[in-house]
Amino acid sequence: xxxxxxxxxxxxxxxxxxxxxxxxxxxxxxxxxxxxxxxxxxxxxxxxxxxxxxxxxxxxxxxxxxxxxxxxxxxxxxxxxxxxxxxxxxxxxxxxxxxxxxxxxxxxxxxxxxxxxxxxxxxxxxxxxxxxxxxxxxxxxxxxxxxxxxxxxxxxxxxxxxxxxxxxxxxxxxxxxxxxxxxxxxxxxxxxxxxxxxxxxxxxxxxxxxxxxxxxxxxxxxxxxxxxxxxxxxxxxxxxxxxxxxxxxxxxxxxxxxxxxxxxxxxxxxxxxxxxxxxxxxxxxxxxxxxxxxxxxxxxxxxxxxxxxxxxxxxxxxxxxxxxxxxxxxxxxxxxxxxxxxxxxxxxxxxxxxxxxxxxxxxxxxxxxxxxxxxxxxxxxxxxxxxxxxxx
Amino acid sequence: xxxxxxxxxxxxxxxxxxxxxxxxxxxxxxxxxxxxxxxxxxxxxxxxxxxxxxxxxx
Numbered sequence: 001x002x003x004x005x006x007x008x009x010x011x012x013x014x015x016x017x018x019x020x021x022x023x024x025x026x027x028x029x030x031x032x033x034x035x036x037x038x039x040x041x042x043x044x045x046x047x048x049x050x051x052x053x054x055x056x057x058x059x060x061x062x063x064x065x066x067x068x069x070x071x072x073x074x075x076x077x078x079x080x081x082x083x084x085x086x087x088x089x090x091x092x093x094x095x096x097x098x099x100x101x102x103x104x105x106x107x108x109x110x111x112x113x114x115x116x117x118x119x120x121x122x123x124x125x126x127x128x129x130x131x132x133x134x135x136x137x138x139x140x141x142x143x144x145x146x147x148x149x150x151x152x153x154x155x156x157x158x159x160x161x162x163x164x165x166x167x168x169x170x171x172x173x174x175x176x177x178x179x180x181x182x183x184x185x186x187x188x189x190x191x192x193x194x195x196x197x198x199x200x201x202x203x204x205x206x207x208x209x210x211x212x213x214x215x216x217x218x219x220x221x222x223x224x225x226x227x228x229x230x231x232x233x234x235x236x237x238x239x240x241x242x243x244x245x246x247x248x249x250x251x252x253x254x255x256x257x258x259x260x261x262x263x264x265x266x267x268x269x270x271x272x273x274x275x276x277x278x279x280x281x282x283x284x285x286x287x288x289x290x291x292x293x294x295x296x297x298x299x300x301x302x303x304x305x306x307x308x309x310x311x312x313x314x315x316x317x318x319x320x321x322x323x324x325x326x327x328x329x330x331x332x333x334x335x336x337x338x339x340x341x342x343x344x345x346x347x348x349x350x351x352x353x354x355x356x357x358x359x360x361x362x363x364x365x366x367x368x369x370x371x372x373x374x375x376x377x378x379x380x381x382x383x384x385x386x387x388x389x390x391x392x
Numbered sequence: 393x394x395x396x397x398x399x400x401x402x403x404x405x406x407x408x409x410x411x412x413x414x415x416x417x418x419x420x421x422x423x424x425x426x427x428x429x430x431x432x433x434x435x436x437x438x439x440x441x442x443x444x445x446x447x448x449x450x
Contacts, residue, residue, distance in 0.1 A: 180443030335418030
């Protein structure tokens with residue numbers, strides 16, 4: 001690599017890293033508890049468990065009528081309206097119902113209802129309690145809504161630039177060293193340079209995937225709006241002059257209709273009229289498969305909320321499928337306990353890469369000021385950020 | 393493995409392929425696929441931990 005291009009890549013690596021490092025540290029630190037949100041919820045007593053049924057019912061559990069489930073939830077908040085109800089594949093005994101003052105209520109009320117008896121189980125802590133909710137909001141948008149989300153997405157793009165430029169710089173620094181060499185004995189700076197290179201290259205693919213899928217996730221709201229403005233708008237074209245709904249068709253019958261139309265699929269969630277996943281005149285019934293991969297893919301069935309018939313059903317567009325497939329790759333929630341653990345270790349390794357990078361830059365600054373130029377004879381293996389400064 | 397290119401990039405490429413295999417296998421199946429994912433994703437983590445923590449004599 002020529003000196004000129006080395007200097008150029010060093011500059012890219014320095015500035016892309018410096019700008020995003022603080023935010024990436026925030027994301028890594030808040031992401032760590034989020035990996036274990038189920039376990040933490042359990043420890044804090046915030047998780048929801050379906051009560052055991054009597055022996056005669058347990059062998060062949062009943063299925064509560066969905067309108068009865070909704071009615072139970074509404075007894076807690078008679079003046080609120082339905083926003084969503086959803087079910088986890090591995091917990092078919094619970095309906096997670098959300099009620100709000102309006103269809104886009106950010107301060108919705110979550111209520112867990114027994115899917116077998118139709119009785120309210122509990123009102124779970126909002127977003128898993130104050131601690132987990134704070135971690136989640138800091139991680140997703142830093143309490144700044146869509147602008148915060150998109151800003152973090154841009155920081156994620158810078159991270160990807162930093163990773164790629166880091167790989168380019170790996171070559172000149174490692175050419176004369178064996179893989180995994182960490183020179184403990186020379187100086188703290190050299191040791192952390194080696195650690196930075198080692199952990200950076202070891203976490204490379206994981207960090208790229210988690211970074212890129214994180215960026216995709218920041219576009220979720222935008223992609224949803226695109227979908228609403230194009231495909232949903234086309235699907236409900238016949239309803240553009242329809243009067244507002246007065247009475248609503250039974251939800252249970254609507255869902256049965258959707259299930260009959262998509263045999264072999266399960267109901268993932270139901271969006272109620274007015275929410276972003278439905279229309280003012282429709283229930284959005286979102287069906288998905290029950291296998292590892294197909295459970296990530298949703299197929300929406302739009303049901304006329306006035307008469308309970310199917311208006312339209314179609315595959316999700318590619319960009320929403322990409323979003324849904326990118327989510328597990330970001331969360332690390334799809335491979336069991338070992339994957340969670342490895343996700344946490346890789347997250348910590350990334351924190352070390354970020355921290356050591358920052359350390360190398362700070363040390364460079366101090367050394368440059370003091371005019372100290374030791375180690376220059378060390379086979380030319382200066383920290384990357386020192387190189388451009390020393391040669392300037 | 394003796395060429396300068398492979399000496400430099402052999403290990404990073406191997407670890408990258410293992411990571412990718414680990415990320416994808418759990419996505420397309422459960423059970424044995426999750427186990428395969430844990431092993432393939434575990435290798436880069438172990439290599440990173442080993443090289444970070446070992447101290448060569450001298």
